[in-house]
Amino acid sequence: MKTSRSHRSGPRPPSLAANLMVLAALLGLLALTVGTAFINLGPANAAANVGIAVVKAALVLTFYMRLKTDSPLFRIVAVSGFAWLAVLIALSLADVLTRPT
């Protein structure tokens, strides 16, 4: 960790090949999510859509936004944003899903 901070302005960048591989993965996942959307999987369609989106977002966060190599603090900050959003959705869903009709 210390060696990466010795660089005056943040961590060493990932290699060009890594950048391009991430892009390839993102575009592949895009194709996958569009493809599965047209196959009837029942409730699994929604899960696949959201699941693939989460993976894509994680790729961008980890590599392009450099959470992998930058200070661990930034990882905590990024996760807390999503965690709080999850709290908002989960607890208000707890109301909507259990309300008597």
Next chain:
Amino acid sequence: MNATPTAEQFDDPVQQREAATLGMWAFITTEILFFGVLFAAYTLCRVRFPQAFAAGSRHTDVILGTAETAVLLISSCLVAVAVREVQLGGQRIATWLIGLTAALGVTFLTMHGFEYVSEYHEGLIPAIRYLQTGPLSAPMQIFFCLYYFITGFHGLHVSIGVAVLLVMAKKTHRGDFNQDYHTPLEMTALYWHLVDIVWIFVFPLIYLIGRVG
């Protein structure tokens, strides 16, 4: 100018860079929650009106939507490579890459503009031109309200991003950034990636539900 300007409240450039990056991440967190309200509203309304949301989604243009997603993903990669170039000292290539990123942002907005126009002709815009009828037309308006709020707010972010990217391209061209100092460019890239991430979630939720069954 290039002698790594450090603001007077900081001890050294390392501290300054850390403060700026942490500030940017905290800002990104607030942005996640800004968009999050819309996504939460989407979730709660979709749970109540699954059919209307599926029907509304079928009115959107999945081909344009996919193309827009690809454009944003590629632009994200370009700006990431641009930051890398500057860190390694390649300012000329970086300028081009940043310019190209901004151009892709404009492409995205243009494509979305076409979507809005065709939706206007179809009569899908609540409060302005809404011509849908039938039992699902009322809750489908909720879907379209959310669609316009989310894509509109996202489009606003893309526009701001394009403007900032153009400024950064100019600064990179002028040689303001080098191996030692490029924090503003790094922050702009973070912002652009955030805009990308938001769209990564918008795309399946708006365009892909109800394509089958």
Next chain:
Amino acid sequence: MSTNVVDSPFPAGETGEPPRESYLDAGYGLRSWLSTRDHKRIAILYALAITMFFFLGGLAAALLRLELVTPNGSLMSAEGYNKTFTFHGVVMVWFFLIPSIPATLGNFLVPLMIGARDVAFPRLNLFSWYLYILGGCFTIACLLCGGVDTGWTFYTPFSTMFSNSNVMLTVVGVFIVGFSSIFTGLNFIVTIHTMRAHGMTWFRLPLFVWSMYGVSLVMILATPVLAMTLALIGLERLLGVGIFDPALGGDPLLFQHFFWFYSHPAVYIMILPAMGVVSELITAAARRRIFGYDFMVYSILGIAVIGFLVWGHHMFVSGQSMYASIVFSILSFVVAVPSAIKVFNWTATLYKGDISFGAPMLYALGFVGLFMLGGLTGLFLAATALDVNLTDTYFVVAHFHYIMVGGAVMAYLGGIHFWWPKVTGRLYSEAWARFAAIVMFFGFNLTFFPQYLLGYEGMPRRYHVYPPQFQVLNVLSSAGATILAVSYLLPLAYLLWSLRYGPRASANPWRAKGLEWQTSSPPPVHNFDRTPAVTEGPYAYDER
């Protein structure tokens, strides 16, 4: 300015150096203030604006109490009353309580307490003040255009579809002021993370700084939700359709969920800083190390986090699912635990202390008592069954005024008194200050304790008329409000007086610990001559 040092009963600080140019002398023109990036000057700009809004909101409260002296509504129409309590709520919540301690004392003290030259983003800091002023202008404009009648909660569909008052202006004003608080929070988080002096480890931070850290977390995680929700209301009013529209099947409870996701944590935005202030005041007056420092830190963070999970207790009678209500009720009881830990620890800090009852300490003790009463009645309201009876009665009004006025405002005034010598370099009249603190305590209780009884007997809030059997308690409450008003005007008078006639303060008139007392009063522009190094934990009072 004269420079003769008047003898004070307190020993002079350790720094016997010649007086340096203080931040107050760094420029005198209006421009030097309005374009300043010095966190200390921005704190003063905030203090001036906030004081103005406090007295505006207080004026509205006085009108309300005057109206309620008689049961039949002789002073105002129903509509006028609605607009008055809405103005009181909006101003007091967003333009006084939320920025009060963070934007004034926090701005002034956080860099001093951690040994930094300024906050991390000074320009953003000034910008947030201008946003506050801009938001304030919208709110004043709304008042001038005839006011708004939705209550500070803007419940839909009344606010989106039916209200004929100036909802838009108010919503825009609150939206803007929300950004001001986001930027303040962001600034504090980055400052506390990256700019602590050498040796100032996390567990050597004064609890005030910890409370500012906790409050900043709440500010940046909750405020965006409010801003976006208000934007949705604005759009819905503007366009005539939206996601809250019941005609389309929209769910009004959706709004309440989003609103309270912000507005319940907002209560902790108000009370956490107060807790931080009181921790400083009590340790300095009892000359004791804080009891259970680690637990105090964890309870600040616990309150900040758990405070996000309890918002549904505002919605027990709204049609929210019973199962959700049970979960929210349990979580609301849980959040009382860290608050109770804090009260126990303050009390334990006093044990065997060498206590002096100066004005700041009187405010701090008042805070502990009133906060406890307000907190315990909160448990009544967290119980689902009892809440059905008490919802929207004066019991609720009394409960949150005990927390916000009895708690937050007492602590704010205590903090103002404690750091007044540091901020202004002058000492106020101790006798008057003690007198005002005691008057405030009694005035406050006379105003709000009767409201508990009124609520328990079933008097609903937000009505300008009431059955005659409630008159005695209402008159008592209004009489108390008069005393309370006097006790707020008193500090304004003697503090302003001290600016000109007060004796000059030494660097450390209370012999308190903490980095802010190691620099001169008022501090120089860059706070410290050389960056201090920290070698011990906070509140090292018992090491003689």
